[in-house]
Amino acid sequence: MACPRSRGRGAAYHQYGKSEAVFGEVLARSPGLRQRIVIQTKCGIRLPEGDRPGYYDLRGAGIVRRVEESLARLRTDVLDVLLLHRPDPLTDPGGLAAALASLHAQGLVRQFGVSNMSGPQIAALQAHTDLPLVVNQLEMSLVRRDWVEAGVLFNTPDATRNGFAPGTLEWCAANGVRLQAWGPLARGRLTSGADTRVSRLVAELARRKDTTPETILLWWLRRHPAGIAPVIGTTRPERISACADAARREPDLTHEEWYELWATAREAPLP
Incomplete structure (x- = not known):
């Protein structure tokens, strides 16, 4: 999910999370809507902040933190689908798999997928987890x-x-x-x-x-x-x-x- 800057909204609103926050406000005003829709969002791209350039981050701890932030902004208890957004050359597949397993076991994410990855890259990730990667989002x-x-x-x-x-x-x-x-x-x-x-x-x-x-x-x-x-x-x-x-x-x-x-x-x- 592409997120414009959002400032001054409290700890639950990350700097790059405005679209999720606005959607969360819609869900809060619309009882019953959450049960009729599928929520899919992404993590993995860390956008530039100040003098620091953007980078990719599929470290396990970072994924867990991004999910927690997304859940808070969206005001929901579970993400239906989480996409890992672009390959991170420094990915530790074991650490990534452990994070996905933990998120799934806690009921925080139902299914996982990827974005902008090739067949071999998906296969390499899939080899480390029993959780199926169900989506590949491409331009x-x-x-x-x-x-x-x-x-x-x-x-x-x-x-x-x-x-x-x-x-x-x-x-x-x-x-x-x-x-x-x-x-x-x-x-x-x-x-x-x-x-x-x-x-x-x-x-x-x-x-x-x-x-x-x-x-x-x-x-x-x-x-x-x-x-x-x-x-x-x-x-x-x-x-x-x-x-x-x-x-x-x-x-x-x-x-x-x-x-x-x-x-x-x-x-x-x-x-």
Whole structure:
């Protein structure tokens, strides 16, 4: 969970925890809401403070402390899902596993996952814990396509320039790890008035299918057999409303339309 700065709110409100704190206030004002929703949050990235640069921290004690702070801000007794946000090169897998086991045994966290990790990185963590890692959250959109291109660029000169760890989607599917897409609307680059071939195609498909351009972008992700779940990060109510069809309707894109969107976005033929 990306957390803007929050100052002057007391010990329970960490400097970088405003979004959780505001959500906690909503839960406090809405009796019964907590039982109808799933709360997922993240830990692992320590943002800059003063002259100290940001860094990654998956030390066991740090994870426990971050969970305690999140629970206080959210005003709840348990997190449904906790994501370990980005790999920490200094991770002690044994200490990390012990922290996860303790949090689970105390009933503070029900399930665990990761964010921005490759298949081999998840496998390395999973080897140290019996608790299943159930989610991998990655940046995925019609603009950020390296995750889908990695599979088709194999054995081509462009493969080394792609950068996405090959086999990650397949590993997650084979091991029951649900894929979540952050940034699925590409920060509005295709729906905020940009006049490009791909934005025009998205708008035309939306018109033909009686839906919104945002829904077309989310359908493109959901049409993939990996079962991708888009994570909508906007704070604009109108943008959230524009995504509603993506939840109400099954992806209405043909095989050919899905590829047309892909090929148009990449501005080059498929290999």
